[in-house]
């Protein structure tokens with residue numbers, strides 16, 4: 001008889017655990033326009049953590065680092081445009 005041992009690491013839950021894009025990497029990193037639109041629709045209509053995702057994107061993506069894929073309901077091109085614009089009053 002074979003016994004399988006499974007180790008489960010306990011950790012604090014993270015907002016990413018609820019992301020609607022989990023498991024949809026190929027769709028979110030596709031370069032096809034229909035895929036990009038479908039990924040953006042998932043973000044905007046189905047994702048319960050859109051705000052958290054948007055805050056993290058704004059905090060971590062800069063014009064100096066490359067951005068790829070759909071994130072927070074925006075294509076990479078849209079996010080790059082946001083990064084290049086100066087923020088008014090220090091708020092986003």
Ligand code: SF4
Nearest residue numbers: 019021043047053072
């Ligand atoms: S907003 Fe979009 S990219 Fe962000 S976690 Fe949700 S589904 Fe994923």
